Amino acid sequence: MADIEVKMGDLKITRNPGNLVAPGIGSCLAITLYDPRLKVGALAHSMLARHRPGSDNHSAKYVDTAIDEMLKRMKILGGRKEDIECKLIGGANMFTNIKSDIGKENVISAKKKLKENGIKLVGESVGGSVGKSVEFSVVTGIVTVKIKF
Numbered sequence: 001m002a003d004i005e006v007k008m009g010d011l012k013i014t015r016n017p018g019n020l021v022a023p024g025i026g027s028c029l030a031i032t033l034y035d036p037r038l039k040v041g042a043l044a045h046s047m048l049a050r051h052r053p054g055s056d057n058h059s060a061k062y063v064d065t066a067i068d069e070m071l072k073r074m075k076i077l078g079g080r081k082e083d084i085e086c087k088l089i090g091g092a093n094m095f096t097n098i099k100s101d102i103g104k105e106n107v108i109s110a111k112k113k114l115k116e117n118g119i120k121l122v123g124e125s126v127g128g129s130v131g132k133s134v135e136f137s138v139v140t141g142i143v144t145v146k147i148k149f
Contacts, residue, residue, distance in 0.1 A: 005021050008045050009060055011066055017139050020136040024133065024148075027092055030044070031066060044066035048106070067113045085120050086120065087143045088124040091106045092130060107124075130147055130149040
């Protein structure tokens with residue numbers, strides 16, 4: 001079982017046994033979607049809350065479009081929204097010297113998008129001021145979070 005690394009601004013989806021991993025989650029948000037019926041998992045490592053018109057079209061870079069893309073790809077593999085569960089990790093306040101709390105904005109954006117799509121949020125490890133790393137087992141659906149400080 002090989003680990004599949006999900007880099008910042010990217011997403012991966014798989015039904016192969018193994019782990020999706022995202023090291024170094026700070027103000028970014030790691031979003032896991034899991035269909036326990038099909039054993040299909042997706043992980044996005046998103047940097048910003050919302051895609052803005054005129055910005056690049058890199059869908060995984062933004063929380064809102066990352067969730068849209070993950071759901072689209074899971075549907076192609078036979079996933080149904082009513083079976084999909086979500087866990088959120090990250091959204092820390094890493095930049096205390098700027099007025100905007102990017103991490104908090106990312107979490108709010110994700111929860112709004114999940115609610116719009118009727119996706120169950122079953123776990124979260126968000127906020128704080130320390131980085132985290134994520135390991136997501138596609139076989140079990142278990143997400144392991146390691147705190148880095």
